[in-house]
Amino acid sequence: MLRRAIDLFNRKGYEGTSVADLAAELGFSKSAIYHHVPSKEHLLAQALDEALDELTAVVRDALDDGGGSVADGRAYARLRSVVRRSAVVLAAHQPAVTLLLRVRGNSAVEKEALARRRWIDAQLAQLVRAAAAEGAIRDDLPPELVSRLIFGMVNSLVEWFRPDGEMTAAAVADAITAIAFDGLDRPARG
């Protein structure tokens, strides 16, 4: 039921989907829907939690790796791992992440989701800052900007990635990691 609700929200927009639409999609009566879930917003909260729990776990693992400090000289490996693993999460939870990326803060549930996204973004920027500080990545660009652009590239895959398409999630995650850290230029040019 959650799967089909998420797909409907993504097709019609969450605001544009009524409980009657949900009932029609699922072949239930409206009262049967209310028997299963207290509200449309409850389904939204479950969907956003699905995406946020996975992404939060990826970030927490990177922070915890080695004792929770980001100042032990291995920020680069953690950052690389977070980029790769978040791409894999996006591919595996694409419908829920698509919904998350469209949230604009129109309700308490959406505001809570935005707050969790901001926490994730802050950790990612911190990891970029630590990797620059240990001398592993370029330090000529603001860490917040680098973080936004790299994860903007990661997030963009929800627009076109298909689980049944030509490329596996692992191959796409490897490509994103390669471009983000090594760039497109052939090494000989640098």
Added chain:
Amino acid sequence: MLRRAIDLFNRKGYEGTSVADLAAELGFSKSAIYHHVPSKEHLLAQALDEALDELTAVVRDALDDGGGSVADGRAYARLRSVVRRSAVVLAAHQPAVTLLLRVRGNSAVEKEALARRRWIDAQLAQLVRAAAAEGAIRDDLPPELVSRLIFGMVNSLVEWFRPDGEMTAAAVADAITAIAFDGLDRPARG
């Protein structure tokens, strides 16, 4: 009027915006709106054309540079220029591009816009292929994937770029170009 219609479409979603909403936003009566534009879809078409005309011009310039051929050994410079200039266009036409990126093909106007986007995407992938063929960029990743990811990073700036923010459009475009071609790694690592 087009500016405010685009902002309203982006806030409420195009489907979720009625002509009555538009009239209320602009302080006009519904009949006054219809005096100025034949339909809501007419405004959408104008907005999408604004974004697509600019992006198409950037791509055409890259194709025409040097006589319309992409096989004269300078695909790399053209690709770099298209990445940089498309980021500048996105920053300068952010509301119209935001609307464009949300189009899903729900009408003839939207289908036409998607067809123009596909033409642009095909030219970009072709340029990536040419740059790889001339040995300037890595050739270990499919050109369509590279093109999607790089322009996914470019497109992501509509989510957060603010014309009155700390960074200029030129600085953001330079950062995107630097990351895309040179990557985050310090040259010494490579």
